[in-house]
Amino acid sequence: MLNLTDLYQEIILDHGKAPRNKRTMETATHWAEGYNPLCGDQIKVYLQVEGETVKDVSFSGNGCAISQASASMMTEALVGKTIDEANSTFQSFHAMLVPSDKPDQAKLQGYDELQALEGVKNYPNRIKCATLAWHAFKSALEGK
Amino acid sequence: MVATILSNPIKDQFPALDQMVSGHPLAYLDSAATTQRPVAVLEAMEAFYRHDNSNVHRGIHSLSVRATDHYDDARRQIARFVNASVPEEIVFTKGCTEAVNLVAQAWGRQNLTQGDVIAVSEMDHHSNIVPWQVIAEATGASIEPISVTQKGELDISSLRAVLATGKVKLVAFKHVCNAIGTVNPVSEVAELVSTHGATTLVDGAQALAHIDVDVQALGVDFYAMAGHKVYGPMGIGALFARKELLEAMAPYQVGGGMIQKVTLTSTTYAPVPEKFEPGTPNVPGAIGFAAALDWLSDSGKQRLWNLESELAHQARERLQSINGLRVIGSARETAPIVSFVMEDAHPHDIGTVMDSEGVAIRAGHHCCQPLMDRMGVGSTARASFAAYSTQEDVDALIRGAERVVEIFGGKC
Ligand SMILES: Cc1ncc(COP(=O)(O)O)c(C=O)c1O
Numbered sequence: 001m002l003n004l005t006d007l008y009q010e011i012i013l014d015h016g017k018a019p020r021n022k023r024t025m026e027t028a029t030h031w032a033e034g035y036n037p038l039c040g041d042q043i044k045v046y047l048q049v050e051g052e053t054v055k056d057v058s059f060s061g062n063g064c065a066i067s068q069a070s071a072s073m074m075t076e077a078l079v080g081k082t083i084d085e086a087n088s089t090f091q092s093f094h095a096m097l098v099p100s101d102k103p104d105q106a107k108l109q110g111y112d113e114l115q116a117l118e119g120v121k122n123y124p125n126r127i128k129c130a131t132l133a134w135h136a137f138k139s140a141l142e143g144k
Numbered sequence: 145m146v147a148t149i150l151s152n153p154i155k156d157q158f159p160a161l162d163q164m165v166s167g168h169p170l171a172y173l174d175s176a177a178t179t180q181r182p183v184a185v186l187e188a189m190e191a192f193y194r195h196d197n198s199n200v201h202r203g204i205h206s207l208s209v210r211a212t213d214h215y216d217d218a219r220r221q222i223a224r225f226v227n228a229s230v231p232e233e234i235v236f237t238k239g240c241t242e243a244v245n246l247v248a249q250a251w252g253r254q255n256l257t258q259g260d261v262i263a264v265s266e267m268d269h270h271s272n273i274v275p276w277q278v279i280a281e282a283t284g285a286s287i288e289p290i291s292v293t294q295k296g297e298l299d300i301s302s303l304r305a306v307l308a309t310g311k312v313k314l315v316a317f318k319h320v321c322n323a324i325g326t327v328n329p330v331s332e333v334a335e336l337v338s339t340h341g342a343t344t345l346v347d348g349a350q351a352l353a354h355i356d357v358d359v360q361a362l363g364v365d366f367y368a369m370a371g372h373k374v375y376g377p378m379g380i381g382a383l384f385a386r387k388e389l390l391e392a393m394a395p396y397q398v399g400g401g402m403i404q405k406v407t408l409t410s411t412t413y414a415p416v417p418e419k420f421e422p423g424t425p426n427v428p429g430a431i432g433f434a435a436a437l438d439w440l441s442d443s444g445k446q447r448l449w450n451l452e453s454e455l456a457h458q459a460r461e462r463l464q465s466i467n468g469l470r471v472i473g474s475a476r477e478t479a480p481i482v483s484f485v486m487e488d489a490h491p492h493d494i495g496t497v498m499d500s501e502g503v504a505i506r507a508g509h510h511c512c513q514p515l516m517d518r519m520g521v522g523s524t525a526r527a528s529f530a531a532y533s534t535q536e537d538v539d540a541l542i543r544g545a546e547r548v549v550e551i552f553g554g555k556c
Contacts, residue, residue, distance in 0.1 A: 004500045064490035
């Protein structure tokens with residue numbers, strides 16, 4: 001049976017209640033919106049990219065505990081990364097939640113916090129909440 | 145404080161309710177999305193497939209005659225249930241959505257033109273908004289909103305103002321609001337609309353299961369219904385349309401089963417309602433839909449309605465006493481639907497916590513985004529009751545809400 005405390009771990013509740021880097025960014029070089037048609041939640045992700053480096057990441061918009069926590073943790077995980085590193089973190093995070101046909105996908109390493117979100121994969125109708133900000137990040141980076 | 149309601153008289157007729165979810169007995173509070181079906185409905189549909197299965201209308205053999213009789217009977221039963229003047233005023237569709245689309249396309253294309261106005265309530269379901277946008281686009285008509293008050297009721301003065309322009313051809317609104325439970329004053333609105341020479345379409349998806357519907361007394365021109373919201377099967381619905389309107393309308397979809405005579409270059413259509421039912425119809429669906437209405441009448445609908453509204457009323461009161469919880473909508477008259485938000489928990493999180501307690505509620509915008517905007521929320525958690533609801537369901541809902549507070553905190 002599913003255990004709710006695997007989903008709502010302390011750290012997730014903490015990020016959900018007091019999200020980090022939740023602010024608009026006037027100096028953003030890239031930004032994009034993510035929309036979850038299931039609940040109507042909307043998140044905007046802002047990036048400041050300098051050369052190959054993601055100098056700053058932030059987000060705005062409201063949503064459930066999972067989407068807010070995931071967005072908040074994402075900003076912390078990606079800031080300071082090169083674009084390649086950020087992309088591969090996206091891949092690994094995605095692979096952690098969404099079963100793929102590429103099982104050898106690099107595992108998330110060095111981001112203990114992000115691993116706290118792994119419990120979401122047992123709640124299929126909540127996976128979109130956890131990936132919302134990440135997809136917005138990807139779109140921002142790709143200028144879509 | 146809480147009146148104890150004795151065991152529900154009909155719950156054991158619903159096999160799907162008898163199960164455990166997350167280690168708790170299921171408390172099914174999502175009947176506004178779809179109701180469960182009683183054994184009587186399941187058996188009526190199975191009996192058709194087991195004994196009478198055949199295509200309707202075109203057969204000479206015995207099974208086809210029986211299937212046709214059952215299908216025609218189903219139409220008569222539905223007509224009687226909503227007091228249509230003749231069975232031909234009932235067109236079978238696949239649901240409420242298709243019924244609205246049928247009117248938008250078949251009636252709208254003929255009757256709307258540049259400069260005309262379609263008045264649509266802000267409270268409405270996307271299925272009673274989007275079809276009008278599409279036909280407005282196609283005909284050059286425009287859409288004007290009928291506003292909703294802070295209580296979640298139709299703002300009749302705004303309807304009057306829209307009607308006063310003299311441009312309104314059609315007014316579309318729902319009888320009962322799936323998102324917040326409001327029961328709208330249909331006969332009052334329909335009368336007002338007809339004095340302005342406009343046509344009324346009412347989305348009755350949520351009404352049939354909870355209140356008496358008499359299309360003649362209500363004075364409506366079109367009334368859309370869905371079988372699955374009133375203990376019947378999915379994939380079947382019906383449109384009531386006044387006969388002269390229906391007869392004047394061109395077909396919506398075309399093909400076999402709806403024709404009188406076809407040559408390669410021209411066709412004479414069958415009379416109504418067949419004109420609007422091309423192809424092989426959903427015969428077991430129609431049979432199940434009619435069986436559901438019969439079941440509701442035979443079970444003493446008024447007594448069941450009293451029970452479900454008492455439970456919903458109790459749920460509303462008890463939820464409201466939880467710190468940080470706010471019920472959305474406070475209409476004078478409501479169906480057994482309670483929508484709420486909690487200060488520290490998003491509706492999706494409420495839904496997940498409730499599920500872990502075996503409580504099935506719905507979280508989201510309930511296909512009513514304009515209404516959510518009007519009420520100042522993005523989404524809500526919604527508990528909706530039905531004839532089989534019990535005191536235990538309410539207790540489980542309250543336990544679930546308390547668990548949400550435990551996890552996410554009450555008001556800080
Ligand atoms: C008020 C209202 N109108 C229309 C619909 C659509 O009904 P259906 O999905 O059966 O076409 C629903 C159901 O979601 C509803 O609640």
